[in-house]
Amino acid sequence: MGVTIKTKTYCNYINGGWKPSVTEELYASINPANKDEIVGYVQKSSEKELNEAVASAKEAQVSWRKLSGAARGEYLYKVAAVMEEKIEEIAETMTREMGKTLPEAKGETARGIAILRYYAGEGMRKVGDIIPSTDNEALMFTTRTPLGVVGVITPWNFPVAIPIWKMAPALIYGNTVVLKPAIETSVTAIKVVECFHEAGLPAGVINVVTGSGSVIGQGLIDHPDINGITFTGSDQIGKRVGQGAFSRGAKYQLEMGGKNPVIVASDADLNLAVEATISGGLRSTGQKCTATSRVIVVSDVYEEFKQRLLAKVKEIKVGNGLESESWMGPCASESQLNTVLSYIEKGVAEGASLLYGGKRLVEDGLEKGFYVQPTVFENVKSGMTIAQEEIFGPVLALIKVNSLEEAVEVANDVKFGLSASIFTKNIGNMLTFIQDMDAGLVRINAESAGVELQAPFGGMKQSSSHSREQGQAAIEFFTSIKTVFVKP
Ligand SMILES: NC(=O)C1=CN([C@@H]2O[C@H](COP(=O)(O)OP(=O)(O)OC[C@H]3O[C@@H](n4cnc5c(N)ncnc54)[C@H](OP(=O)(O)O)[C@@H]3O)[C@@H](O)[C@H]2O)C=CC1
């Protein structure tokens, strides 16, 4: 007789306890490396659970905000310690739930731990300034006050780091949180929230409600007791979040798409540029908002760069992220795979030349997963769809240009402005790029992806709401400035 392994069902976390939804309906979270494997079941929640979560966060905020920053920081240090103990379990769940390779998942979980420790320390740092008053008897200064209850809506591509880089600053500055994670990675998000529970955070300070974007996400946008919403995801949904929050006077912060270029100048170190293009464009199967998707190469090094790039791309081993030899895992979901394949078709239809890849992989044990070949196009014109829209897949578009000036012009010819790289040894080229490139992150001789937690992160143009996350920039969103004037 075979042994039956029961797949675990995960509950919402509301007011310090694990609770099922009244709907009694569940989502199955499946492994994109093998669609027959269910990683776990999560609640298909209703507005009832959302309302309970918001009410408990509102109540908890009264005493949470009154704790000292140092005391709130102590809790975050404890969460970091619990997470460190569970790093293997969380990383493996992430790989099974969204497909990125295990080393990447471990790296992301370690990053989550470092973010918690960074914001724990923020609890001890200054929050205001003394400003000289024109009245010589008065003391004038600024302090900061939390927003209240913050709604956190997160995507599936960084299921640990993104919720943490939103929740940790929210909490340290005295807010309480209701998290709505992407359906695809809700089990990983719940494992993160388990760490907060085990660290003993007071009931209601953090809550997670799983469910659809249209019910729970929209419910957060519309809820009168949600004072601020922080969102990462597509630009379509981001705009909806911004409009909804604005219409009822809630604060909002949006991180959305990217169409990030790498420029390869004639004096570039070509091997470095190739490595960085591959790492920036294809790691995590290209599913990063900072991923390189346009490779703009100056004509005198174009052929040489192309040959070296192709040679390396052909070596990429695609497979299950849990297997140590896999360099690139599957797309995170069937719908993401179909999106990527449809962009590839569009690229061909619009006249770009497919140099390598372009196909779903269904052989050698990959047939049950959402695998796609790493893909390289050339003869791409800036107006083509694959050079304009975010694909969120392992697709590189090579664009040949005649000069650095033209390269920067092409690099800026998109609606997004998140991240951009240049490879050059010339200081003049570097300075031109730093000045003229419309992107929130400009990187010289380094790949477009991979942000540092202590630095501001965010985009220009339609990549963000012009706000910045992470580092000390986070205080701007998660608090309001109060100007205080005191007279004896
Ligand atoms: N900037 C980035 O880092 C990311 C960009 N993307 C881009 O978005 C594309 C689509 O990915 P997708 O996952 O569908 O991204 P979405 O923008 O749809 O999802 C992001 C989050 O928003 C939620 N959401 C969906 N609808 C609403 C709504 N009406 N109100 C409030 N919240 C909502 C989602 O919930 P649910 O999961 O329940 O739908 C999820 O938690 C990708 O191909 C990529 O181009 C995606 C992820 C991250």
Ligand SMILES: O=C(O)CCC(=O)C(=O)O
């Ligand atoms: O490049 C990174 O490290 C962060 C990317 C990111 O924020 C995203 O893809 O949403």
